[in-house]
Amino acid sequence: MSKRCYCVTLEDGSTREYPEGTRFLEIAKDFQGHYENDIVLVISDGKLLELYKTLEKDCFLRFLTTGDDIGLKTYRRSMSLMLVKAVYDTAGHDRIRKVRIHYAAGQGYYCTIDGDISLNEVFLRQVEETMHRIVEQDLPIEKRSIHTDEAVELFHQYGMYDKEELFKYRRSSRVNLYRMGAFEDYNYGYMVPSTGYLRYFALHLYDEGFVIQLPEIANPRVIPPFAVREKLFQVQKESMRWGDLQNIETVGDLNREIVQAGAQNMVLVQEAQQEKKIAEIAEQIAKRGDVKFVLVAGPSSSGKTTFSHRLSIQLKVNGMRPHPLAVDNYFVNRDQTPKDERGNYDFECLEAIDVEQFNEDLRRLLLGEEVGIPTFDFITGQRKYDGRKLKMESRDILVIEGIHCLNPKLTETLPDDRKFKIYISALTQLNVDEHNRIPTTDGRLIRRIVRDARTRGTTAARTIAMWYSVRRGEERNIFPFQEEADIMFxxxxxxxxxxxxxxVEPLLFQITPDMEEYHEAKRLLKFLDYFLGIGTDRIPANSLLREFIGGGCFDL
Structure with a gap:
């Protein structure tokens, strides 16, 4: 008896029939020639699926490639699985205690190996050769579902104790594991169908470990040049070590701390650590003696405003008189604002700022003159002067906040010895487990969803929809100037x-399956499910977190 056939409809309106039970992988092969990059996932009637899934009904299909954000994340996640397998295969399981994938470095991930091996160029080339062999073998990446209790026992046997700890607090009754050859691991998120997809990578020794260099979304078939931003890397490394000292490296460690010790001490220690760092920055500025302009820049939802307030308090402790100044108040009038390639106002480009007037005002302040300080009316799109004036004396100092503050062109007419540049970002030091990292962008996106809903009434769907544009602006206007900073926080x-x-969970649950942002919301909800919750009653009023959840002591 012949199988029933179902009709699939593609984005371009074309249709084709396939027998019931046909894997989407086989269907993808028929259409791969229409796509520049490798197809790695499919959306069937709005549901995101791996390609091993089968056709069971008439459906509308949309293929995702490594040129899509979700597709590239899938590629990178699969590459992490292959990397860990290759390390174990090269060294032998009995010689490896732990492989850790820490955080982004350059266009890849910084990794370390704890084991009875010498991590040198010879060993790294052996790992790389092993990875290339695995690619040539085109091993299927297979998924199986097991009970959570079984997963806890299994990862204890594997010596992957971070995963064992993670699943002790897992509410879901089942866990999906991925197998690549004889190697099995847990990975947070979907995978490509087989190792033959994982062709583009390079390994580089760096610091105490190595970096696996991976393609960017703009060109998923090309490995970009190896370049690590050293100052940023050292800040991430310092934060990682601080977490290690607190015995909180992973989400499982965090959950254990919440259950066994409660959150209060952990919160107080972390807040004290940040306050200590802010105080040290203020002391550095005071010791310089000649600084008049503290320039604070960072990507969206970094906590720049609260940080500036707290830094100002510490500057006062050091005998200085800080004055806040927002670069946004120097926007050009709306009719002069540049537009992007889509015809929308581009408020994030440097040309949206009246750089000439900004420099003139700061130059006059430096000379001791009294200057009228503008405010920008975002409703009318006009810069206006409401009588606020400022004159700087010997103890006065400006704390200037804006996305372009590290760009030399913003303050090009001002003497460099009068500037102190600070880069701030939320560089998540926590990972899901030793092999599953938490992207820093996820933490910032969650912060922004919460803040925008509270302060602007913006839906989570709207914030997610805007996130690509926000990230694009950061890539253009902030990240290229990170290393200009005198210090990073x-x-x-x-x-x-x-x-x-x-x-954030109630906000994400408002996003329904028929909405474009549903897959991202679902991913974030799954991610947040790993965490046990903490109440807000122990969060200090001056905490950076208050900028997002509310209840803070600063006028934001």
């Missing part, structure tokens, strides 16, 4: 996702 709090969880 990590605003991420090791406990914050356990707090933000209770605020």
């Amino acid at each position: 990590n605003s991420a709090l090791i406990y914050e996702l356990a707090v933000l969880k209770q605020y």
Whole structure:
């Protein structure tokens, strides 16, 4: 008896029939020639699926490639699985205690190996050769579902104790594992169908470990040049070591701390650590003696405003008189604002700022003159002067906040010895487990969803929809100038996702399956499910987290 056939409809309106039970992988092969990059996932009637799934009804299909955000994340996740397998295969399981994938470095991930091996160029080339062999073998990446209790026992046997700890607090009754040859691991998120897809990578020794260099979304078939931003890397490394000292490296460790010790001490220690760092920055500025302009820049939802307030307090402790100044108040009038390629106002480009007037005002302040300080009316799109004036004396100092503050062109007419540049970002030091990292962008996106809903009434769907544009602006206007900073500050709090969880989950649940942002919302909800919650009653009023959840002591 012949199988029933079902009709699939593609984005371009074309249709084709396939027998019931046909894997989407086989259907994807028929259409791969229409796509520049490798197809790695499919959306069937709005549901995101791996390609091993089968056709069971008439459906509308949309293929995702490594040129899509979700597709590239799938590629990178699959590459992490292959990397860990290759390390174990090269060294032997009995010689490896732990492989850790830490955080982004360059266009890849910084990794370390704890084991009875010498991590040198010879060993790294052996691992790389092993990875290429695995690619040539085109091993299927197979998924199986087991009970959570079984997963806890299994990872204990494997010596993957971070995963064992993670699943002790897992509410879901089942866990999906992925197998690549004889190697099995848990990975947070979907995978490509087989190792033959994982052709583009390079390994580079770096610091105490190595970096696996991976393609960018703009060109998923090309490995970009190896370049690590050293200052940023060192801040991430410092934060990682601080977490290690607190015995909180992973989400499982965080959950254990919440259950066994409660959150209060952890919160107080983390807040004290940040305050100590802010105080040290203020002392550096004071010791310089000649600084008149403290320039604070960072990507969206880094906590720049609260940081500036707290830094100002510490500057006062050091005998200085800080004055806040927002670069946004120097926007050009709306009719002069540049537009992007889509015809929308581009408020994030440097040309949206009246750089000439900004420099003139700061130059006059430096000379001791009295200057009228503008404010920008975002409703009318006009810069206006409401009588606020400023004159700087010997103890006065400006704390200037804006996305372009590290760009030399913003303050090009001002003497460099009068500037102190600070880069701030939420560089998440926590990972799901030793092989599953938490992207820093996820933490910032969650912060922004919570803040925008509270302060602007913006839906989570709208914030997610805008996130690509926000990230694009950061890539153009902020990240290229990170290394210009005199110092970097990590605003991420090791406990914050356990707090933000209770605020953001109801907002994400408002996103329905028929909405474009549904898959991202579902991914974030699954991610947050790993965390036990923490109440807000122990969060200090001056915490950076208060900028997002509310209840803070600063006028934001």
